[in-house]
Amino acid sequence: MSATGHGRNGPAVTMRDVAKAAGVSVATVSHVVNDKPGARIGEDARRRVQEAVAQLGYRPNALAKTLSQGGSRFIGLVADAIATTPFAGQIIHGAQDEAWKHGYVLLVANTDGNTEAENDAIAMMLEHQVHGILYSTWYHREIVVPEILQQTETVLVDCYSTDTTFAAVVPDERQGGRTATEQLLATGHRRIAFINTTSPSPARTGRLAGYRDALESAGIDFDESLVISAEPQQEGGYASAEYVVASGASGVFCHNDRVAMGLYDGLRERGLRIPADIAVIGFDNQEVIAAHLRPPLTTVALPHYELGAAGVRVLLGLEPAPHDGPLLIACPPVMRASIHEVL
Amino acid sequence: MSATGHGRNGPAVTMRDVAKAAGVSVATVSHVVNDKPGARIGEDARRRVQEAVAQLGYRPNALAKTLSQGGSRFIGLVADAIATTPFAGQIIHGAQDEAWKHGYVLLVANTDGNTEAENDAIAMMLEHQVHGILYSTWYHREIVVPEILQQTETVLVDCYSTDTTFAAVVPDERQGGRTATEQLLATGHRRIAFINTTSPSPARTGRLAGYRDALESAGIDFDESLVISAEPQQEGGYASAEYVVASGASGVFCHNDRVAMGLYDGLRERGLRIPADIAVIGFDNQEVIAAHLRPPLTTVALPHYELGAAGVRVLLGLEPAPHDGPLLIACPPVMRASIHEVL
Numbered sequence: 001m002s003a004t005g006h007g008r009n010g011p012a013v014t015m016r017d018v019a020k021a022a023g024v025s026v027a028t029v030s031h032v033v034n035d036k037p038g039a040r041i042g043e044d045a046r047r048r049v050q051e052a053v054a055q056l057g058y059r060p061n062a063l064a065k066t067l068s069q070g071g072s073r074f075i076g077l078v079a080d081a082i083a084t085t086p087f088a089g090q091i092i093h094g095a096q097d098e099a100w101k102h103g104y105v106l107l108v109a110n111t112d113g114n115t116e117a118e119n120d121a122i123a124m125m126l127e128h129q130v131h132g133i134l135y136s137t138w139y140h141r142e143i144v145v146p147e148i149l150q151q152t153e154t155v156l157v158d159c160y161s162t163d164t165t166f167a168a169v170v171p172d173e174r175q176g177g178r179t180a181t182e183q184l185l186a187t188g189h190r191r192i193a194f195i196n197t198t199s200p201s202p203a204r205t206g207r208l209a210g211y212r213d214a215l216e217s218a219g220i221d222f223d224e225s226l227v228i229s230a231e232p233q234q235e236g237g238y239a240s241a242e243y244v245v246a247s248g249a250s251g252v253f254c255h256n257d258r259v260a261m262g263l264y265d266g267l268r269e270r271g272l273r274i275p276a277d278i279a280v281i282g283f284d285n286q287e288v289i290a291a292h293l294r295p296p297l298t299t300v301a302l303p304h305y306e307l308g309a310a311g312v313r314v315l316l317g318l319e320p321a322p323h324d325g326p327l328l329i330a331c332p333p334v335m336r337a338s339i340h341e342v343l
Numbered sequence: 344m345s346a347t348g349h350g351r352n353g354p355a356v357t358m359r360d361v362a363k364a365a366g367v368s369v370a371t372v373s374h375v376v377n378d379k380p381g382a383r384i385g386e387d388a389r390r391r392v393q394e395a396v397a398q399l400g401y402r403p404n405a406l407a408k409t410l411s412q413g414g415s416r417f418i419g420l421v422a423d424a425i426a427t428t429p430f431a432g433q434i435i436h437g438a439q440d441e442a443w444k445h446g447y448v449l450l451v452a453n454t455d456g457n458t459e460a461e462n463d464a465i466a467m468m469l470e471h472q473v474h475g476i477l478y479s480t481w482y483h484r485e486i487v488v489p490e491i492l493q494q495t496e497t498v499l500v501d502c503y504s505t506d507t508t509f510a511a512v513v514p515d516e517r518q519g520g521r522t523a524t525e526q527l528l529a530t531g532h533r534r535i536a537f538i539n540t541t542s543p544s545p546a547r548t549g550r551l552a553g554y555r556d557a558l559e560s561a562g563i564d565f566d567e568s569l570v571i572s573a574e575p576q577q578e579g580g581y582a583s584a585e586y587v588v589a590s591g592a593s594g595v596f597c598h599n600d601r602v603a604m605g606l607y608d609g610l611r612e613r614g615l616r617i618p619a620d621i622a623v624i625g626f627d628n629q630e631v632i633a634a635h636l637r638p639p640l641t642t643v644a645l646p647h648y649e650l651g652a653a654g655v656r657v658l659l660g661l662e663p664a665p666h667d668g669p670l671l672i673a674c675p676p677v678m679r680a681s682i683h684e685v686l
Contacts (some may be wrong), residue, residue, distance in 0.1 A: 105467055233635060
């Protein structure tokens with residue numbers, strides 16, 4: 001009795017159904033059915049897609065026909081709060097630029113995690129025959145994909161599901177953590193503290209793994225006492241100052257820029273100068289804070305714009321997503337003035 | 344030769360054309376042609392609208408017909424950068440919630456001030472037969488309305504034009520400035536400095552006027568030496584600290600929260616405590632900063648959410664806009680911990 005409405009009279013077969021049946025990604029199905037030149041698809045995968053298309057009665061040209069007749073050129077973007085959360089709005093910006101580039105209009109719905117509003121928004125997008133939907137969250141996390149999204153092509157942006165038939169695009173937290181730590185190592189710091197968040201999340205585990213990777217590559221033993229847990233806000237950074245000082249670290253990698261902002265206050269109260277006495281690097285590149293602290297904060301950027309743009313490319317079959325997990329987008333360093341050259 | 348394409352074969356007559364001819368607002372036209380119960384429209388205005396409708400051949404029911412046939416239920420929102428600018432994204436949030444409430448979907452286009460992209464976005468919205476367009480900016484300012492917007496109902500949000508046939512919804516800067524100053528007056532401060540922005544804008548003139556209003560109501564002479572000009576960012580606030588201290592003020596009204604954040608640093612370096620030694624109030628309520636400073640910043644909120652929601656209501660004719668200028672949305676105070684009770 002579960003999964004009602006998905007029987008004989010259920011919705012039409014989608015690319016996702018084909019992908020599931022063929023055991024490949026939606027991007028691969030798209031490449032095969034659209035016969036994209038230049039797409040390197042293995043013969044085996046191609047054959048399985050073609051078999052699944054035949055078996056399920058998928059009609060790949062229905063949408064193309066709609067489009068050539070001047071029909072829907074919409075891509076939906078469902079966001080839990082990114083339209084209203086500082087700086088994550090760049091996901092919308094990136095998705096929109098990329099959509100426009102290919103002649104699509106982005107339909108944005110901000111649902112604030114309200115399930116009913118979310119279902120309404122998605123239903124209305126389906127009614128307007130969107131080409132597909134980007135389902136995004138304002139911070140990187142695991143989600144359960146709403147049932148209704150089974151009815152269209154969906155790409156997860158800044159989130160992922162254990163149901164790996166959904167393509168996903170997420171920031172490379174581990175590389176980001178490694179990059180942050182490497183900025184401190186490159187300027188001679190050897191004793192580096194890491195203020196990590198208390199919230200379980202891919203950012204927490206990924207950035208820690210990257211921190212350890214960087215230390216290991218530099219031949220430095222991991223010292224658990226240098227990892228401090230804090231609320232991922234200014235208050236958490238402020239409260240961590242005493243532990244940072246006690247640890248004897250000469251450099252600190254902060255889980256995010258807000259933590260760094262609070263740490264600045266805490267270190268200042270103890271008479272310590274940044275970067276002369278202690279070097280600090282943040283994460284996120286939340287411009288309104290990072291660029292305007294005293295001194296301006298060196299940090300690692302969450303690639304929100306790129307997440308949105310890559311999501312559209314994956315949805316349109318212009319960029320393949322890996323078959324075994326999310327597409328990882330690099331988190332680049334942003335150099336400012338909070339890391340000192342240690343001799 | 345100017346205004347090509349607006350001759351005999353030009354676009355259909357819009358509500359705006361009727362408003363222009365009748366010398367009333369679009370909202371008034373909407374009320375008259377939709378025969379809204381409860382709308383108080385003067386007999387003279389009603390007659391002029393009806394005459395203009397007859398003269399121009401406006402067909403008020405064409406859209407309603409499209410809608411009842413399940414046609415377009417879109418409202419367009421064109422933004423120069425609000426989807427990507429911290430906290431102004433709340434305009435989108437408010438517009439979206441209000442649009443959904445009335446069965447409309449918001450089509451958002453973020454143009455970053457690129458004229459070509461803007462024209463493309465608006466053209467595509469017109470192609471999709473939007474009910475109308477909200478044209479918004481990320482900070483309150485005067486604009487020249489793009490020519491193409493003559494073709495549809497348009498409401499300006501967070502901006503306004505000298506062409507007053509366009510309805511506009513903007514924050515009440517003057518009331519906001521008065522409210523900020525009153526918070527300081529109410530706790531006993533009499534010598535109040537105002538760090539104003541150097542950028543010419545309605546915020547600059549409006550907040551100053553409100554500051555003067557409040558002083559006058561309290562029987563305090565305006566003292567020009569208490570008005571300090573600064574870049575509207577952290578750096579400007581930091582640089583103002585020495586003038587604030589020299590002025591002998593016991594309370595400071597900062598043009599925005601970013602200025603207050605910089606001022607905090609500058610006052611701290613001089614050994615002054617907030618609010619024990621000096622009280623500070625900001626403007627904007629940029630949450631990620633204001634709520635997390637030490638101490639948390641008392642401020643006045645820019646009503647972004649309300650601007651978006653009111654814009655939709657005006658567009659749909661559910662809320663009348665004044666005939667002689669923008670609809671002003673109140674800027675409410677947000678109490679935190681940076682104002683001290685002075686005995």
